[in-house]
Amino acid sequence: MTTREGTSAAPAATAPPVSPGKRAALWLGPLLAGVATLVWSGNFVIARALSDDIAPVQTAFWRWTIALLTLAPFAAKGLWVHRAAIRGHARYIALVGLLGMTLFNTLIYIAGRTTSATNLALIAAASPVLIAVFAALGGERISPLRAAGMLLALVGVVALVAKGSLAVLLGMDFAVGDLWMIAAMGTFAGYSALLKRRPKEIPPVVFLAATVLFGLVMLVPAQAVSLYTEGGFTPTGGNLGALAYIGVASSALAFFVWNKAVEMIGATRAGVVYYLQPVCVAALAHLAIGEGSTVAQFACMGLIIAGVALSSARR
Template identity: 85%
Template sequence: MWSGNFVIARALSDEIPPIQTAFWRWAIALLALAPFAARGLWQHRSAIRAHAGYITVVGLLGMTLFNTLIYIAGQTTSATNLALIAAASPVLIAVFAAVGGERLSRLRVAGMLLALVGVVALVAKGSVTVLLGLDFAVGDLWMIAAMCTFAGYSALLKRKPKEIPAVVFLAATVLFGLVMLLPAQLVSLAVEGGFSPTGGNLSALAYIGIASSALAFFVWNKAVELIGATRAGVVYYLQPVCVAGLAYLAIGEASTLAQFACMGLIIAGVVLSSSRR
């Protein structure tokens, strides 16, 4: 679900200003969550009020900042650079989690590094020349900031209040994040103007709002709750593999033997890091 988001976000960069893309993404996500969480938000209002500070920080990192920074980065840097910087996300998640007290086994670290090598090789098409020839831009700094916010968000999920159900917690963080994003949305509308709705961009917004936001963040939050941020973070490396599969199914883009080898490294690293012995 997140892999589709990266493809669509890049396609929308010329049609919709980045802040507006982020705002409508989360507005649609909140609407999608409402039938499942509206009653729970009211029933657990006391718990939400008691943990308002924590929910505000989580909403700021995961909803207000994370994807907004990615959309801003996509305007001034290449997709290759975005993918390479995104590959560092599981490492940052592991560092944040370790600071928070989560143990990192040697097996998990080895699997993480193996998957990282596979991602870098896949993005660079197995060529050192490609890596050395990359041009870094201001957008790369925005992307690094995005990865830091996502790592902080993921590490904080371990402290989710147990008395608040998962779907209610997600809806609350989306609501808080959307409120914090509203001033930037109003400034964007005043300065850049709105966008012209078409069937294409509305469908794209619906996808990233429902699939890549409401659904994807719900299962991500549950994964971190069940197996920890570090172990869940390693699965993030599978995104290039999923993108390749989507490209083949959607536009018939075949992968080379070298790409299959890189995907094999990624999958092996994820399996190794997920093993208990």
């Protein structure tokens, strides 16, 4: 088409089309992150219950042993086929295994011995912020819309933990376990940020199995020291069932879908979904033990959900 002056009119600018694969990732990525968050919500409850029964290092060791056995049928052949790539990226895989497997959960179990569940939840609320900071340092862009959603969700989490009372928040007692929990959140943030650099030639399930294997090997010396100084634990139906849950569901399943979510939507957007953990815990508590919720709690949960939705929006 030409104008009256005879010059060609520039076509209207249009947004680039979104491929079907990318369109699917926009909703599948947050969904996978939500599944991991839901499973980990049950893990926090169980970890707290095991704190007086099994030593923290031993809990972590058996957790990842069970996880590795769970992954073995799906990844053993791949570990052998891709052994050259694994060896070539050994330093990176070892660092990811150290942060995500050796340290993260061990630090949470240690923290659970000397601080309250409320403090653990409050400190965990900082995890998505740390993930965003680490991801930004790695070159991932954080839009103003996403930052606003993170802030809204963070306000909702803090208000939920503090029961909507500033006096409760200011009156909380902090213990040495809180420092362990802060360290745990730092390791998880580093782990999540590093996932974007996963070698593409290594399949996801093989990569997870390799990181678990590296992390478990690094736990062996601490396991030996713990057995020598603290002794083992007496197996019961309760603690064996709990170990099975955190080994299969919270480790093999949850870490696999979390890794996939980070690969699809980035560490920052996946991290924002992690804010839903208090909402998941409240839902599980209501379904499992009939624990009620107040209007203020529902309002806080609404803020969290709104913040996550805002941060997950494409534009």
